[in-house]
Amino acid sequence: MLSSKREGVLRDRLSGGADRVPGRGRASLIVSEVCPFTFVNTLTNTDCHFVGVALCGTLRAHPDTMIKSPKNETTVERTLLVDAAPEAVWKALVEPRLVRQYMGATPTGEIAVGQPIQWFARVEEGGALVAKGTVLAVQPGERLRYTTYATTSKLPDEPASRTTVDLHLIPLDDGGTRVELWQGDFAGLPHDVRLAREAGRVWVEQLVGLKRVAEEVQGAMAA
Numbered sequence: 001m002l003s004s005k006r007e008g009v010l011r012d013r014l015s016g017g018a019d020r021v022p023g024r025g026r027a028s029l030i031v032s033e034v035c036p037f038t039f040v041n042t043l044t045n046t047d048c049h050f051v052g053v054a055l056c057g058t059l060r061a062h063p064d065t066m067i068k069s070p071k072n073e074t075t076v077e078r079t080l081l082v083d084a085a086p087e088a089v090w091k092a093l094v095e096p097r098l099v100r101q102y103m104g105a106t107p108t109g110e111i112a113v114g115q116p117i118q119w120f121a122r123v124e125e126g127g128a129l130v131a132k133g134t135v136l137a138v139q140p141g142e143r144l145r146y147t148t149y150a151t152t153s154k155l156p157d158e159p160a161s162r163t164t165v166d167l168h169l170i171p172l173d174d175g176g177t178r179v180e181l182w183q184g185d186f187a188g189l190p191h192d193v194r195l196a197r198e199a200g201r202v203w204v205e206q207l208v209g210l211k212r213v214a215e216e217v218q219g220a221m222a223a
Contacts, residue, residue, distance in 0.1 A: 073193045075184030076200045080207045082177045084218035086141045086169040089177045092214040093144055093167065102209020105130050111138055117146060133162060143168050148183075155189065163199075177214075181207065 082089055092098045100106040100122065109117035112135060119131040129151055137145035147162040155161040163183055170178040183199055186192040 072184070074187040074196050075182065076196055076203055078179075078181045078200070078203050078207055080179040080181070080211060081172070082179055082211045082214050084177060084214040085175055085221075086171050086177045088218040088221060089169050089179060089210070089214040090141045090144075091217050092210055098213050098217065101213050103206055109135075111135060111144070113138055133165075136164065137166075141169060153195075161189065179207065179210070 094111050096106050096108065103119070105119040105121055107117055107119050109115055111117070115135050117133055117135055118129055121128050121130050131148055131150050133146045133148040135146045137143055143166070145164065145166045147164050149155075149157060149162045151157075153161070163186060166182045168180040170180065172178055181203060183203070184196070186196040186199070189195055
């Protein structure tokens, strides 16, 4: 399980916060802990994701794990390393009782291509419908892709108002999982750049929660 300190630092990494490394973008390190990190380059033209470990304040990046993608302010891209197998991460993505622990809403519906899916707020928060969409692709343990429409967005409830979420689970040699998330495209929607940034901030919190829950699931599976 992540400590509150590590969760806070991970949020900084995913959101591009923390101190700037000259010529390299932004990074944050955990002193006296060994942990995976994602280093996000915030240069104008590209986002670069490095995977490595932080050890006593020392940055160690593996050059063969850098991914470059075009800068796009109307999409959301996040990369996360989870100390759990893809099977455990998948459970945390699709089982309602686990999803509500980090998304703040409970999904309902069959996880199958073409099926509708809805998210409802916690009962103590009124239990209202907060989002809905359609499942586009399902590859258990590998990929989940769906459309989504937030009922609180004040946008018309029509296909043009929906964005697509695409999650890929990539197994790592150490038994962990690399989670790659993409959401978009917000282009064409009112205040599209702002909407993408807000979605990115929400995903920071949710991915930190996903990591915590998936690692708990992995621990229970190993027990």
